Amino acid sequence: MALDSSTKAVAAQRAAAAGPHRGGHAAATVRRVAGKLGSLALTLFLASLLVFFSRFLVPGDPVSFLLRGRKPSPEAIAQVTAQYGLDLPPWQQYLNWLFGALQGDWGRSLQYRQDVSTVIGERLPVTLMLVVMAGILIAIVGLSAGIVASLNKGRVLDRATLIGLTVLSAIPSFVGSIVLIAVFAVQLGWFPTFGSGEGFADTVYHLVLPSIALAIVFVVLVGKVTRSSMVEQLGREHVEVATSRGLKRGTVIRRHVFRNSLGPILTVSGILVAGLIVASTIVEAAFGIAGIGSLLVASVDRLDFPVVQAIVMLVVTTFVVVNAIIDIAEPLIDPRSAAGASAR
């Protein structure tokens, strides 16, 4: 470590001697972003291999599912096999699938006899809506809980918040869903129990309980990360310096504590995105919402592999892209990360 600091000191001296050089900065930024995009493409490519070929590991034959209820003749089997391109060697099937997918053609659903893109397109909006509403809830409740707890560190309010969060984290989303339905939909009758409604306002109304059920576990995560990140920043000397200069406490918290604790919060939020989509399967099933989650469950059940592959790729892509954006945006929050210096 001693070495680290001394070499950094040398670098800093030289940098100071050289003065500001904006041109080099821009080039470095372009290089960094290009690097991130490259690794993003590679990740997606590897994920596509995994997603596609894992089908061959799954027991069960899609053709027999397609022809269920009938006594298929060998000709019929051959015809169906050829129609879905299942007679080609696996790598050929992969390439066809990949290039189709790149153009938005994910193949045909075995179950619905429709294009996969149509099947997913019908169900995507409601899931997006659910995830966005849950995300807003998580941000508001999680951040407030974390901030309130950190500002009262060690006091009753902090302990109460921590205990509350811990209790909430122990509730699985299906239990949460059932409790919410029982209390707010059945007993109090404030919200509908089932479905996703018609039109924007009605959809929001229908999705209130599901988004609460979905948000619970993630509120806990965001709350705890916010609290620890804020507590860490509150102990920093620059916060004391800001206080000593006569800034109001609220200003100090906003400009120096919260702003500086955003890094870990955003990192965790990026990881949460995948979890949210996956967890939405359970909540959608519990509330009878025809979204991506319930579609995924049904498709896995019926070996509707084109749909499964498309949904999994969609989740993977969302996750990777969101995290790449957070990565690329990091220097906007912490200018040191662009310089490659370790965050303090």
Add this chain to the structure above:
Amino acid sequence: MSLLDISDLTLDLPNGTRLLDGISLGVEAGETVGLVGESGSGKSLTARTVLGLTPDGSALGGRVLVDGRDLVAAGRRDVLDVRRHAAAMIFQDPRAGINPMRTIGDHMTETLRLCEGKSESEARARAIELLTAVRLPRPEDHLKQYPHEFSGGMLQRVMIAGALTSSPKLLVCDEPTTALDVTTQAEIIRVLVEQRASRGMGMLFITHDLNLAASICDRVVVMNKGRVEETGDARRVFSAPQADYTKRLVAATPTVTGSAGPVIEIRDASAPATSPVDAPGGDAAGPVPEPVAAPTPLERPDEASAITVAAAPADDEPILAVAGVSKTYHLRGKPPVHAVASTDLRLARGRALAVVGESGSGKSTLARMIVGLEEPDTGEIRVAGRDRTIVPKSRQERIAHARSVQMVFQDPYLSLDPRITAGRAIEDALRLHTELSTTGARARVVELLEQVGLGAQHAQARPRTLSGGQRQRVAIARALAIEPDVLVMDEATSALDVSVQAQVLDLVARIREERGLTLLFISHDLAVVRRVCEETVVMRYGEIVERGSTVELLAAPQHPYTQLLIDSVPKPEWAPEPRRAEASA
């Protein structure tokens, strides 16, 4: 009316611990008052009460009058008012004290815009004016930069300029130069003194460095364990201290001028200091062989000056030979850093060589290469005739490597495993490198602990129950356990308080005397080096700029950089210890 008037200040934590006990001090306009003491003396806490920065839940008593307002009884508005108009504070580490995620311009203009309601352009103009006043070159260019693009010295200027934005009447400086190199320290002090004079501010200057306090303060307040030990005119306090504690502190402080006879003087000075700081085991340091009969080489200046020549015939192969060693770091997107550039060193058995330099001089990299923690790019390092540049492949080679050179690191709080007892740490080294049986190793551990002034009872202690000085003693005992050919100490006393530092230096001197230890002593502190080493090399930007006997090098430096280093060490205008100077004459 005084600018700052603290009387009978007490501070208690909620758990009943009294951290400040009856502090009284005052600062007049235009006056600099030093607040000196060691860690835990309460000097920083006292300074923080001036700005109402006390720990949560602590109870204050007494009076802290800042420009006529009592902060002990003040409401929130009054505290804000004092912070905005009456007093400002400069903190120790500018890298920690300026928000790393905001620009320098934001730091400078924040209070102007948010507290004084100035417009963006007004605030900017004021910021540039103040940055120019603290002699930051090209302030306009720097406003958009972030703290990590600045050196420590530049950042401390920003911190000072930031504190001046409110045009305070009282400036509180909490160790403002401790984290900086000695040449940078001299520049920052110049800026502070200049600003204080031109603005007629009062200054409360907190430091652990008596030489620094003596060189800039009109009056000093000496604190120890939450109490004021002594108050008075700076010259009087340092040249004729009244309180026992001040006497010990003055005696333990190394200087670059005055008498050169280190070892004996340290012992006299630090012997009384040992007992209050250390646990009872510290007394084991008491029965030291009387050294007066065995003069150290340094007491014979003629021999000391001829070291390099005289040592050669006594020992054909030096125990440590560094030849043409270089190390360059390639950081992505940055020009390569030549940490060490073709460096030569020779150290004869039983000698002590100091490597002196500021941060970034490559002194630590050199030490790490000698120990084997880094691999040199080119060149050869031989210890006791064996090549050390080859990376050890087998376990035996690695152990042989470690055996011949041991290192004592800077921070004993980090270099000892918190979960392993002191005795176990030493025992592990013995087990690894020697054939001793369990009982044999245990006996040797006690022996080693006694050698470093600790006792058998410390063998069971975990590091957290030991004081800083005790920990560093354990680290030294661990390094000495296997009798290495060379002991490397990398800034091994710079994290310690002066009285503890004196004990550790004393210990090293004694062990050298008794066991003929060969020592490579890395330090930024010329005064410390002077107490320990016969020979010194001065490094800058990875190169050795000057080498020679310590006495000569300090008395008549040849290289301008060495001269600059010596000149930068704070010295009061008057001789601090006339008796010492007399002795050396």
